Amino acid sequence: MPTLEDRLRNCTRSAVHLEMRDEYMPSDPRFTAWRNGARNDPADSDPERRPWLRLVADLVAQGVEVRRARIVSEPVSDYIRFEHHLTVPTVRAGEQVRWLPRRRASGLALPGNDFWLFDGTSVVFHHFAGDGELAPDDEEFTDDPVVVKLCSDAFESVWRQAVPHADYTLA
Template sequence: MSIRRIKVLSEPSSEYMRHALDVAGHLVNAGEDTRWLPRRQTSDLLLPGNDFFVLDGEVVIFNVLDGDDGRAEQQLWTEADVVEQCRSAFESAWARAVPHRDYHSA
């Protein structure tokens, strides 16, 4: 099993995101492939409005956040067109994102 994760972040990074960068180092050392994508580089990407996970290319889970960035709802989608849109969006962002070991926070 492989886990690939993209974190979209604003620069300069908030204290929370600087902490996330530190934690991600441990996840990368454990085998997760994490990349960072500065928000200013996403304007021409068609990304879903909510954080999401694509599982085995067959299921999408959206995390809908509330005003305090807490999870308000989780949505599970299996419709092929939604899964493909999210898979394609992820791959486009992945190609542009910077591997964790190469990213230097602004």
Template sequence: MQQNVPDFTALLRSAERSAVHLEMRDSYMADPLFDAWREGRDVELPEEYRQWQELVGETTARGVTLRRVRIVSEPVTDYIRWEHSLTARHNIAAGEIVRWLPRRLSSDLALPGNDLWSIDDERVLFHWFTGDGEWAGHEVNEDHATVKMVVASVEALWDRAIPHEEFVV
């Protein structure tokens, strides 16, 4: 069920200090760019990828720190290997700071149950996926206790995670 969900672009544009994306799946929905990568074809980034880069650039130009932490199983899946290969030219080039955390190093940390975006440590947009990685919905949560738990979890993950430039897949 989707409730209380603003347009994502508006949500990110509302960030004043920080936006953090937590990803915990080893694969996500089908992506033609991923298929091309698996086939060894180098293709241009599609328009929606360029739109994301513009939004990130606009957001970071306003002084907002935009971070992404990905928790991954090892050995990594082909999907994660593809994401890693794309991260420097897509996410980092746009202004994101990206870190990777092998799942085995997160065993003693409390984790939220779903992927999410934390905006200004004040609200959380939880994302839901089906078992095979297809989109299932999302919800904004501004409950103080929930946001506090998410912020503490994300910071613990971030502190332990490996910067993109040092993470080898």
């Protein structure tokens, strides 16, 4: 089964990601360190130590548009503060990121899970347990055109209303 990185590297036009949870992977050691006061670790901005940055830069250099939209409750959780902190290097690498306060999403039709949409033709849903950790069956792939359209429409509706990262102030 292809990994997320494999799927991203196979994109030719676009990769979009919609995140709708306020808590992810609370056991992540980087989050624990951040919560305990570690800030501005050089590893956060180093593509050699943070492979996501290298991947994004590679994709963007190949002409792939990488966008992420986050729907967040306000006031934001500690985990969202952590994500916001890590977003600056991601944006520098070429990923476009926007934030949508959850109360502005009430009128939007959204799928039940976070997802990646690849080139507008396939989707991987991510499944999490109630505590924010990845569920044992954490990925679900589909190329069903109806589901792909739902996800594409949902992402674009969020994107239109969301605030660009540079303009979003944590509440």
